[in-house]
Amino acid sequence: MVFHDIDYNTIDEKQKLTVFKDISEGNCSGYVIRNFFDSALLDKLRDIFYQYPHEYFVPYDGFESLPRPFNFIFKTEQSDWKREADYIYTQLEKKGISEVFQSRMKKLVGNTELFFSSPQQAHSFSKSWSSLRRLQPEKGYFEVHCGRLFQDANKTFYNFFRNVANVDMQMVFLMIVDRPEDTVSDIDIYSANWNEVNEKVDAEYLKDRNGNVLALKDMEVERIQLNEGDILFFDEGNCWHAVPRFSGNKARMSFGGFVTQYREKDKVQFWV
Numbered sequence: 001m002v003f004h005d006i007d008y009n010t011i012d013e014k015q016k017l018t019v020f021k022d023i024s025e026g027n028c029s030g031y032v033i034r035n036f037f038d039s040a041l042l043d044k045l046r047d048i049f050y051q052y053p054h055e056y057f058v059p060y061d062g063f064e065s066l067p068r069p070f071n072f073i074f075k076t077e078q079s080d081w082k083r084e085a086d087y088i089y090t091q092l093e094k095k096g097i098s099e100v101f102q103s104r105m106k107k108l109v110g111n112t113e114l115f116f117s118s119p120q121q122a123h124s125f126s127k128s129w130s131s132l133r134r135l136q137p138e139k140g141y142f143e144v145h146c147g148r149l150f151q152d153a154n155k156t157f158y159n160f161f162r163n164v165a166n167v168d169m170q171m172v173f174l175m176i177v178d179r180p181e182d183t184v185s186d187i188d189i190y191s192a193n194w195n196e197v198n199e200k201v202d203a204e205y206l207k208d209r210n211g212n213v214l215a216l217k218d219m220e221v222e223r224i225q226l227n228e229g230d231i232l233f234f235d236e237g238n239c240w241h242a243v244p245r246f247s248g249n250k251a252r253m254s255f256g257g258f259v260t261q262y263r264e265k266d267k268v269q270f271w272v
Helices: 019-024 039-051 078-094 097-105 152-161
Strands: 003-007 030-034 063-066 113-116 131-135 142-145 165-178 187-193 197-200 205-208 213-215 221-224 231-234 239-243 252-262 267-271
Touching (some): 019 165, 019 252, 063 078
Parallel strands (some): 003 030
Antiparallel strands (some): 197 205
């Protein structure tokens, strides 16, 4: 696996990075862009999260998400999800984070057009382009998974989006806002790809298309370490990955979302 590791502050205007094109065409596994956000911007993200009335949060075991995960869009909590999506979208605009993020992204994507989901776009399936998540020590983690694993569980959503986009190429951006001191890895990305490995047996084993059971411990793995303000891009839909458990007293907060290519266009949509 090849991950390009670049400091944002060293990117020259003449340097033509094409992050999404490189990932989608298999030229690399992903990009880590260091120092994408500074401490002032991270403080604004923290304010957005902590100023939201926490009595509204869904009590997931070990983590909170604002807005709640996208698979609730077509379920009974739709009105709650819309309220949360509207809140985070509006706050990102008011605090100038959306403008900064979009401006800085232009240095990374070449000629690719960027489309950001918003509450005002009635034709869009998503009402926000990003989310904030907080994981708690010991409890907050995600077992091995990949985006395509969930397509059957969310057929209404994916069938709607499939009309305009290549949903099988679902990339992601992940930025660390608060990083616990005892974190060894922020995300583990395994060499297993959905095209060859399409079944999860349990938290430690996967199964390939020939029925062979594969142990995670025997696979090549890239353990990505991000500092606060660093951002990661990779093919979340096809690459099996996990967010490890961590210890200590400090929660882990991240800022992120999905990035999906449009069909027959050099265009991507940011959404959650």
